[in-house]
Amino acid sequence: MNTSSSSSGAERAAESSIRIGALAPLTRPGWVEAGRHLIAGLELAVHEVNDAGGIAGRPLELVVRDTAADPQKAAAAVDELAGLGVTALVGEYHSVVARAAAARADALGLPFLCSSAVLDELTERPTEWVARLAPAQSHGWRIYADFLLRAGHSRIAVAVQPSVYWASGTRVLRDHLAPRGGTVIELDMLALTPAAVCDALVRDRATALLLLVGHPEPAASIVTSVRRDPRLGEIMIGAPAGQPESAEWATLLGDDGVAIPFLRYLPEVLSPLGARVETALRERLAEAPSFVAFEGYDTIAVLADALRSHGTDRARVAEAWPHVAVEGTRGWIRFSRTPGISVRQWVWAPVQIVDRDPAEPGRLRVLHSG
Template sequence: MNPVPVKTGKSSVRIGALVPLSRPGWVEAGRHLLAGLDLAVGEVNGAGGICGKPIELIVRDTAADPRKAADAVDELAGMGVAALAGEYHSVVARAAAARADALGLPFLCASAVLDALTEQPADWVARLAPAQSHGWRIYADFLIGAGHRRIAVATQPSVYWASGTRILRDHLASRGGSVVELDTRTLAAEALCEELVEHRATALLLLVGYPEPAASLVRAVRGDPRLAHVLIGAPAGQPEFAEWIALLGSDGAAIPFLRYLPEHLGDFGVRVEASLRERLNEAPSFVAFEGYDTLLVLAELLRRDAAPSADGWSQVTVEGTRGKIAFSRQPGISTWQWAWPPVQVADRDPHVHDRFRVLHVG
């Protein structure tokens, strides 16, 4: 399809931002994502903007609602945005990506990881976060390396959770591991603990919503002396945010999760981290860095061409906060993809909760 006409106006270049800022969306993730976008907008504008025009960021709250996200894409396209940025929830990003590609509107997905972000190969959609199959295989490698081969996963119905379970099962099976699925629709927290004992699981992965039932499951397992040896994991990244430890206290520490940061930031990343920390009044999550890098990439894309072509992603190379960003086509991935951002498995230190320990690097 022909791209939508770009109306940058006389004085600004408009970029639409899709961000979860209200429940049931993960509001804290949305706040960090928007902080990164906003910081980069200010810095790009301070350096002259895009071809002399400042960026105007137009924000829409998706509230983790796919229909709301698709409607926002239509609205923003009608307002003449030059490109779209953002979104955290994979299922929501799918709806936005499909609509943006149909309209011929460049969309750089910052955080969502679902491999099948679009049903068909998409020319107008690119992704900054790693594909789920890439990151979750690294997580499975961590589990095997730590001696865990009998894995239980607590699940809820979702394309995202189902995809994660399949990736883990396939990858662990090839290394002598097994996965048993425990459906939280039929198992309360106490009953799930009984299942863990029966199956002799050594690790429980939380593939469920937050704060509930994730928080109740953590408390139940931590409170059951029969399960003192069981590792609790959260590959989707919930413990990254301060809200997690504020809710769970010591029970929320030592729960490994995936985060998309290098072991050590370079000078550029350190500078941006300090600015994000000041803006957020707390340590920035990897999602804040994703927001910042997303805006940098879109600024470079639009500097090259105010109305980018369908293959414009392949022409963009940007030095981001976490490394050099470039896009390519990857097997099994329907969008243009940065292959790959840094991936680490980390947890919160049980003795100092605001300190992270890097347990494994992919």
């Protein structure tokens, strides 16, 4: 009798909440640290929405699923979450995984607010069901390419693993650099060892090497080999996808991991809202929050606005994307249609190029804001 009553109460509580499906890489081979920061941002914003009375008196409830950087696992999670009755889908860090989730959400008619993935063509066809906060890869990586040219690098090697994401990044770099006198030299990491990468850099007279590879491996091994090769003392190592932001990176590489520029999506100075959220995120994470944590927070801020203005029907939530105007932690967020991008897009989140300071490896220094 008591068990039945308790079960019924739990069911009523679940029915009264607005369930939001959340995808994130929480186990290997996913970038677990990024997943943890993403969930921390989502959870903080959900907590604040609920403390303020929820959505028309109904609390938000996150239903989290681990994607482990696996597109098939993500697609299956979308199916499961849709069956559980979630109102919308949020999250995901890895672009290829987010693309699988977006395709499934589009097919099911489930609104998906993608927090962090940057691949331009997140869906194969234009869709009204998907919106995105992170800048498109073509936008951020062009800024990175211009940074390389200003630093005097025109012969740029890219250590590449097979992936739609890495192939897209290589194409963006080549298309942007070639008309400006730059050359992109591809190094196939299926065929080369880290030591062989060093030989190729010398042979090809590259002045910069970009790591378009997984973290921690083979990225860490490549960095170690290059840093310790006396022939390559002047070469710049870069990582536009952001591997050096990870605390694990600093632990693994120490001084070898400094002065490796990467992209992140934060303003030069946080607004009062951003500063308050940074403090709360730091307390939750027990470390400095990455930009991914801010993306998580902003995701819920946007979704809560859509739910308040348009209600909880899935189609109505998707209809809200063009009408969003929300103060996020990194600026005002509005979505628009952008040529070459298949989803509703925030144009644009702020972009920085930063690295770990050689004088203080635990500190990130801003090299450029775009």
